[in-house]
Amino acid sequence: MEKNRKKALMIVNPTAGxxxxxxxxxSIIEALCSEGYQPTVLTTQAKGDCTEYAKSIAxxxxxxxxxxxxxxLNETITGLLDSGNDNVPPIGxxxxxxxxxxxxxxxxxxTIKKAASAVVGGEPYYHDIGRFGDIAYFSYIASFGAFxxxxxxxxxxxxxxxxxxxxxLNGAMELGNIKSYHVKLSYGSExxxxxxxxxxxxxxxxxxxLLSFPDDEVSFQDGLFEVLLIKTPKNVVDVSNILTNIxxxxxxxxxxxxxxxxxxxxxETEEPITWTIDGEQSPEVSSVDIKVIPDKIRIFRPQSQ
Numbered sequence: 191m192e193k194n195r196k197k198a199l200m201i202v203n204p205t206a207g208x209x210x211x212x213x214x215x216x217s218i219i220e221a222l223c224s225e226g227y228q229p230t231v232l233t234t235q236a237k238g239d240c241t242e243y244a245k246s247i248a249x250x251x252x253x254x255x256x257x258x259x260x261x262x263l264n265e266t267i268t269g270l271l272d273s274g275n276d277n278v279p280p281i282g283x284x285x286x287x288x289x290x291x292x293x294x295x296x297x298x299x300x301t302i303k304k305a306a307s308a309v310v311g312g313e314p315y316y317h318d319i320g321r322f323g324d325i326a327y328f329s330y331i332a333s334f335g336a337f338x339x340x341x342x343x344x345x346x347x348x349x350x351x352x353x354x355x356x357x358x359l360n361g362a363m364e365l366g367n368i369k370s371y372h373v374k375l376s377y378g379s380e381x382x383x384x385x386x387x388x389x390x391x392x393x394x395x396x397x398x399x400l401l402s403f404p405d406d407e408v409s410f411q412d413g414l415f416e417v418l419l420i421k422t423p424k425n426v427v428d429v430s431n432i433l434t435n436i437x438x439x440x441x442x443x444x445x446x447x448x449x450x451x452x453x454x455x456x457x458e459t460e461e462p463i464t465w466t467i468d469g470e471q472s473p474e475v476s477s478v479d480i481k482v483i484p485d486k487i488r489i490f491r492p493q494s495q
Contacts, residue, residue: 198227199251199279201243201266203234203258206286211257214302218257218284221306227253234262244269253279253490255309257302259287260330264468267319267487268327280488282309291469292330295395295410296491314488316411318393323478328467329487331397332480333390336368336420368429370422371463377417377455382448388420391455391480404439407449413484417455419448454481 200222204212215231222229230251232243240256244266248254256266263283270278284305285293299305320328374383393410396402401418408416423429423446432446441449462474 195226195228196252197250198222198229198253198255198282199243199248200229200231200255201234201240201257201262202231203240203262203286206258206262210302211284211286215257217303218255218306221303221310222255225310227310229255234258238265240265241269241272245273248279249273249275251279253282253309255282255284257284257286259285260290260292260469261287263292264327264329264470267329271319271327271483271486278486278488280314280490282306282312282490284309291394291397295330296489298491308492309490312490312492314490316485317487317489318411318413319483319487320391320393320415321481321483322465322467322472323475323480325472325475325478326467327483330394330468331390331392332465332467332472333388333392333397334463334465335371335386335388368423372460373419374458375417375419375455376458377450377452382419384419385422386419387422388418389457390418391457392416392418393482401436402439403441403449411484413453413482414451415453415455415480415482417448417450417452419450421446421448454479456480 200218202211202215219229219231234240240258240262244254248270254266254270256263263281266281283293283296283298284302285298286302293305299308317329320332322328322332368387370385370387371389373386373389374381390397393408393415395405395408403416418441420432423432428446431444435441435444435447441447456477456479458477460476462476464474465472
């Protein structure tokens with residue numbers, strides 16, 4: 191074997207999505223080998239394994255190939271950032287989850303084999319990462335309120351059968367059980383305080399097929415979050431107007447919604463809140479500082495992006 195072959199760490203979550211990755215592993219290995227990579231394959235057995243793999247040995251490799259859902263990608267990014275290395279290897283993401291929000295945002299192919307080709311033939315681009323207090327990192331969303339329990343409250347068995355529709359179905363069901371939160375948000379010299387049913391801090395164009403932003407509102411590497419706030423509606427007419435404007439991606443002309451761009455924000459609530467971070471449930475917090483981490487993580491995207 192040639193001594194100058196590049197080294198690839200391949201982290202595989204065999205239970206992601208409908209477990210299609212089990213039958214496709216060798217096609218990914220073949221794609222890596224064809225481009226001169228020497229792959230090392232590690233499979234996860236429990237939550238946190240991706241983080242440990244990325245933290246402990248990723249620096250010994252030229253790229254890290256993450257095979258799983260958005261939660262698997264989040265764990266991999268967490269390990270890379272927690273490793274303390276200044277120059278972390280770029281990430282190739284092979285999406286195998288149910289909804290794959292990050293893959294959709296990055297314009298990655300929907301099949302595993304084509305996604306592998308996009309890694310070896312693509313380019314690594316910087317992607318801003320969010321730091322959620324001292325608790326977690328997120329690659330695309332931290333949120334609470336309406337819609338946000340969809341990812342972790344939908345049983346895996348239902349996700350496997352219904353796929354993306356499971357998220358839409360659960361999202362619709364949540365609308366019948368809206369809770370209001372009194373929230374204070376501080377960013378720069380500005381303060382917003384009001385009652386809200388939804389708060390999200392994102393670096394994404396869409397979330398679970400339920401909320402999406404116009405392309406010109408979002409850049410993945412501008413050092414800014416998109417913060418969406420939905421105020422508490424007072425009647426069914428307000429609810430109808432909110433849903434109509436969400437469906438039209440119109441967040442700037444509705445008196446119940448606020449969309450702002452900021453590199454950091456403090457969010458304070460009257461009671462401890464459980465957030466959803468990249469589709470996973472977080473510990474409860476009543477105050478958290480959220481900041482952008484730019485120019486640390488690179489993710490492969492097709493060259494046409």
